[in-house]
Ligand code: NAD
């Protein structure tokens with residue numbers, strides 16, 4: 001049994017703790033044995049809710065006292081670098097929530113620290129673990145549409161994300177860093193690495209400090225072109241939060257992941273339509289169930305990687321490729337120029 005500790009018992013960590021409990025109950029070989037939060041009320045509430053007795057206000061003290069196989073960091077970005085470096089110094093494999101850090105230099109330093117310590121490092125970049133997006137990737141790999149040459153990953157919503165995550169309205173950077181990072185990672189996952197980024201941003205909601213709308217044009221190394229677009233200022237006939245919609249055109253056909261998880265794959269012999277709705281886990285709540293299932297899947301993957309010694313799909317090193325797209329998007333939006341993310 002792998003013994004883990006979770007740091008940061010806030011809004012999103014409840015999903016991670018529910019998923020860890022599922023993994024323990026299903027005999028998945030991992031459990032959370034200790035919790036840390038510098039906020040005593042949040043720490044006590046999580047400890048009671050999940051029946052975890054060992055609690056700490058300080059991560060360094062927890063790592064010194066506990067015998068752990070990994071740590072799972074669910075705090076917000078400003079604390080990520082210090083906590084990941086602390087885990088590396090303690091030779092502890094570490095998962096860290098997205099966005100990996102406030103700056104690209106921090107992210108690179110975190111990857112370097114884990115590599116120098118020889119510890120596995122995974123970013124909790126869970127969108128590519130959403131089962132509808134896995135179904136899209138499988139449809140590409142199945143070959144029915146031939147070679148993709150164009151794509152779009154779109155996330156447009158008017159959902160009040162600020163109610164659960166008030167800090168999102170306060171930062172100088174917003175949608176590209178918080179949500180765009182997922183959508184850009186999805187584009188990398190589906191279409192491959194990127195040679196050019198051209199982005200434009202808008203701030204529509206006056207209550208939000210950073211940009212809340214972004215449109216990014218990606219030139220992929222394999223010649224495909226894709227569009228990533230995100231908005232938290234879109235009032236739509238159907239509110240689809242937190243669904244990412246996907247369009248892909250290939251040499252032999254097309255894929256459309258449209259509203260409410262309808263997947264249409266058109267090939268040379270016609271169109272196959274499937275409902276790829278994610279399951280509603282017992283602890284999940286609509287509309288978050290899609291994201292919540294992906295938390296369980298990525299955490300299972302982490303346990304699998306620790307046991308087999310393989311690198312996680314969203315390793316710290318892999319995630320530098322995604323972070324470079326976020327950085328390139330901000331730079332492109334600020335300068336009006338196309339940016340090669342590989343030069344950052
Ligand atoms: P939150 O503010 O609700 O919770 C963070 C908790 O961490 C707080 O309780 C805080 O007291 C604690 N904390 C902060 N620094 C600490 C430290 N150094 N030591 C101990 N405790 C510390 O934040 P949240 O909304 O839960 O977001 C956490 C992270 O999850 C963010 O990085 C966010 O981007 C990410 N997130 C991811 C998804 C996803 O789908 N992957 C969704 C929502 C949020």
Ligand code: 89Y
Pocket residue numbers: 161165178179182242
């Ligand atoms: O923080 C964000 C995330 O990671 O997924 C959706 C979100 O909760 C709000 O944009």
